[in-house]
Amino acid sequence: MTQTLTIGKALNLGLRRAMEDDAKVVLMGEDIGRLGGVFRITDGLQKDFGEDRVVDTPLAEAGILGTAVGLAMRGYRPVCEIQFDGFVFPAANQIITQVAKIHARSRGKLAMPVVIRIPFGGGIGAVEHHSESPEAYFGHTPGLKVVAVSNPVDAYWGIQQAIAHPDPVVFLEPKRRYWEKAPVDTDATPDPLFAARVLRGGDDVTVLAYGPMVKTALQAAEAAADEGRSLEVVDLRTLSPLDLEPVFESVRRTGRCVVVHEAPVSLGLGAEIAARVTETCFHSLEAPVLRVGGYDTPYPPSKLEEEYLPDLDRVLDAVDRSLEF
Amino acid sequence: MTALRQTTEAFDPVPGAAAPHLPQQPDLVQLLTPEGERVERPDYSVDLSAEELRDLYRDLVLVRRWDVEATALQRQGELGIWASLLGQEAAQVGAGRAMQPGDTAFPTYREHGVAWTRGVDPLHVISLFRGVDNGGWDPVATGFNLYTVVIGAQCLHATGYAMGVQRDGAEHAVLAFLGDGATSQGEVNEALIWAASFSAPVVFFCQNNQYAISVPLERQSRVPLYQRAAGFGFPGVRVDGNDVLAVLAVTRAALAAAREGQGPTFIEAFTYRMGAHTTSDDPTRYRLASELEEWKLRDPVARLKAHLSRAGLADAAFFSAVEAEADELAARIRTGTTEMPDPPGTAMFDAVYAEITPPLAQQREEFLAYQASFEEGER
Numbered sequence: 001m002t003q004t005l006t007i008g009k010a011l012n013l014g015l016r017r018a019m020e021d022d023a024k025v026v027l028m029g030e031d032i033g034r035l036g037g038v039f040r041i042t043d044g045l046q047k048d049f050g051e052d053r054v055v056d057t058p059l060a061e062a063g064i065l066g067t068a069v070g071l072a073m074r075g076y077r078p079v080c081e082i083q084f085d086g087f088v089f090p091a092a093n094q095i096i097t098q099v100a101k102i103h104a105r106s107r108g109k110l111a112m113p114v115v116i117r118i119p120f121g122g123g124i125g126a127v128e129h130h131s132e133s134p135e136a137y138f139g140h141t142p143g144l145k146v147v148a149v150s151n152p153v154d155a156y157w158g159i160q161q162a163i164a165h166p167d168p169v170v171f172l173e174p175k176r177r178y179w180e181k182a183p184v185d186t187d188a189t190p191d192p193l194f195a196a197r198v199l200r201g202g203d204d205v206t207v208l209a210y211g212p213m214v215k216t217a218l219q220a221a222e223a224a225a226d227e228g229r230s231l232e233v234v235d236l237r238t239l240s241p242l243d244l245e246p247v248f249e250s251v252r253r254t255g256r257c258v259v260v261h262e263a264p265v266s267l268g269l270g271a272e273i274a275a276r277v278t279e280t281c282f283h284s285l286e287a288p289v290l291r292v293g294g295y296d297t298p299y300p301p302s303k304l305e306e307e308y309l310p311d312l313d314r315v316l317d318a319v320d321r322s323l324e325f
Numbered sequence: 326m327t328a329l330r331q332t333t334e335a336f337d338p339v340p341g342a343a344a345p346h347l348p349q350q351p352d353l354v355q356l357l358t359p360e361g362e363r364v365e366r367p368d369y370s371v372d373l374s375a376e377e378l379r380d381l382y383r384d385l386v387l388v389r390r391w392d393v394e395a396t397a398l399q400r401q402g403e404l405g406i407w408a409s410l411l412g413q414e415a416a417q418v419g420a421g422r423a424m425q426p427g428d429t430a431f432p433t434y435r436e437h438g439v440a441w442t443r444g445v446d447p448l449h450v451i452s453l454f455r456g457v458d459n460g461g462w463d464p465v466a467t468g469f470n471l472y473t474v475v476i477g478a479q480c481l482h483a484t485g486y487a488m489g490v491q492r493d494g495a496e497h498a499v500l501a502f503l504g505d506g507a508t509s510q511g512e513v514n515e516a517l518i519w520a521a522s523f524s525a526p527v528v529f530f531c532q533n534n535q536y537a538i539s540v541p542l543e544r545q546s547r548v549p550l551y552q553r554a555a556g557f558g559f560p561g562v563r564v565d566g567n568d569v570l571a572v573l574a575v576t577r578a579a580l581a582a583a584r585e586g587q588g589p590t591f592i593e594a595f596t597y598r599m600g601a602h603t604t605s606d607d608p609t610r611y612r613l614a615s616e617l618e619e620w621k622l623r624d625p626v627a628r629l630k631a632h633l634s635r636a637g638l639a640d641a642a643f644f645s646a647v648e649a650e651a652d653e654l655a656a657r658i659r660t661g662t663t664e665m666p667d668p669p670g671t672a673m674f675d676a677v678y679a680e681i682t683p684p685l686a687q688q689r690e691e692f693l694a695y696q697a698s699f700e701e702g703e704r
């Protein structure tokens with residue numbers, strides 16, 4: 001069946017289906033039950049699955065993740081909602097020192113199928129701590145997998161795949177795109193979770209993005225096309241592990257690569273990707289890999305977020321610079 | 326599977342929905358009944374002049390008016406969000422007015438009433454919610470720290486600050502604000518442990534407004550919050566948070582004890598969030614309208630007004646003068662908000678470090694050049 005869904009609704013349906021498929025799936029988080037979450041991603045699930053499966057937790061993120069570890073050891077599949085990106089840090093200890101390492105510590109005897117859902121990124125006019133992009137912290141932590149969805153199809157399938165996956169998955173949801181719609185075929189065979197996807201073919205420059213920046217990259221490609229420039233757009237989808245084969249294949253053709261993310265540029269995902277692309281495609285490159293991202297400042301008050309966030313113009317500016325090399 | 330037990334019978338029988346007809350809680354400090362009748366408590370006696378009482382009333386009215394105006398401004402698109410204090414005016418004004426000039430407050434994001442008592446310009450709070458800055462006031466000059474959005478983090482800061490006060494041998498106290506939900510955070514519990522361990526001159530002022538967004542108190546605690554203090558080894562007291570006199574008396578006593586070297590106190594101000602959590606929230610999804618109706622009968626502003634009138638401490642002329650002042654304040658807030666300039670783009674670079682680093686300075690230059698390229702019509 002094909003339905004037109006927003007990213008938010010697709011996540012809701014994906015969670016519902018995961019809960020139907022596996023009675024061990026337990027949702028935990030602040031305000032996710034009665035309220036349905038501040039973004040309503042879990043709307044109606046507590047009503048239908050009960051308070052034991054959709055748990056309104058005490059206000060304590062370390063508690064959410066720490067008890068998720070125990071539940072996972074006991075055979076459950078906890079799906080933790082962190083209300084906003086900036087509030088994952090009280091749980092950082094549990095995520096980094098425990099969730100990420102228990103499989104290795106136990107030499108594989110203990111599985112840690114925990115999903116950590118985080119609405120991430122800016123652009124919603126919020127106050128401090130509600131607009132952050134913490135993916136590099138988690139991507140830098142061996143033992144965690146990190147994915148970022150950009151569209152309703154990946155939201156619907158991705159959340160189910162992440163829940164079914166045996167390793168812990170940090171599941172990043174592009175909060176400012178929650179209301180973006182697309183048709184979702186709920187009977188289709190989904191693409192694998194840990195794979196990049198070429199969204200738009202092009203010959204001149206390869207543009208890489210994930211999460212909320214995918215739409216921006218596509219808009220940039222559209223605008224560039226009007227000026228006779230052909231951009232290839234890749235949705236990275238998985239940030240750890242990275243799936244760069246499609247990127248290498250693309251860069252070998254275009255010779256130019258621009259990476260876009262909202263997170264600060266320094267020591268961000270773009271740095272890792274630039275290094276790998278350079279290592280692997282050095283002889284094909286016509287220009288250095290360029291990065292477009294947030295400035296190396298705390299995420300600013302919302303009146304300045306338009307200036308902070310990469311937009312179509314900044315992507316095109318990097319494309320121009322790449323082509324000028 | 327059997328249903329998990331969600332709440333416990335051990336829980337305090339007077340949570341948010343407590344009806345006014347229920348018997349008084351014996352452990353609740355109250356100096357004014359909801360009808361505005363004065364109750365004497367030898368342990369928390371306050372002796373305020375008529376003028377001081379009228380000043381408190383003025384505070385309550387002005388703070389409420391500021392809050393109502395801010396909510397309206399948000400609705401009209403002038404603010405990104407607003408966290409209303411509606412219903413919590415007495416808790417905040419009482420606590421704020423209990424402070425002495427050298428004392429320091431560590432607020433959450435809802436303590437506009439405390440800000441008011443510290444002389445913070447309402448527009449400097451509004452600017453945060455408009456997205457202009459992270460709070461425009463001077464935390465040092467006002468003794469009122471910047472708002473902290475990460476739940477509970479400020480409790481440790483307050484404790485550390487109090488440890489500094491203690492080292493300096495200064496006779497001041499620190500007032501840490503937190504919500505009922507915040508009591509679940511590990512960091513808050515660590516703060517209580519540290520404060521006890523070092524006998525720090527800090528008072529934890531918890532506004533139990535019965536909810537953490539949608540989550541009722543029962544999910545955070547199976548005992549009344551003030552009783553938690555005993556387990557940490559210092560006194561806990563529950564005060565009627567809608568009674569400005571009782572809050573003032575209890576907070577004064579706790580701050581005085583802290584200044585005198587007796588260490589921390591935990592105050593639970595029992596109150597109710599009459600509005601939404603913030604303007605983004607829809608409380609009809611998780612609580613009954615009847616609950617709000619019950620709490621309207623304990624309105625903190627009406628309570629003091631009733632007392633002033635009954636006791637003949639204020640006349641109609643006074644009340645209308647306060648109303649007029651509130652109108653003026655609202656107008657000033659409105660104009661000040663709509664005319665508030667946006668910050669320059671460079672503001673985000675300028676205070677990241679004591680001195681801007683070379684790479685950041687370069688980014689700042691690139692940012693300016695990029696912005697200028699639009700103005701020159703290059704693009």
Ligand SMILES: Cc1ncc(C[n+]2csc(CCOP(=O)(O)OP(=O)(O)O)c2C)c(N)n1
Pocket residue numbers: 030059061083087090435474475476503504505506507508534536537538598602
């Ligand atoms: C660490 C952290 N987690 C989650 C949030 C999101 N959040 C903002 S306010 C709030 C509820 C706070 O409840 P309470 O402590 O009772 O204070 P109140 O808002 O009722 O004044 C939550 C969960 C946050 N700000 N910080």
Ligand SMILES: [Mg+2]
Pocket residue numbers: 504505506532533534535536537538
């Ligand atoms: Mg509360």
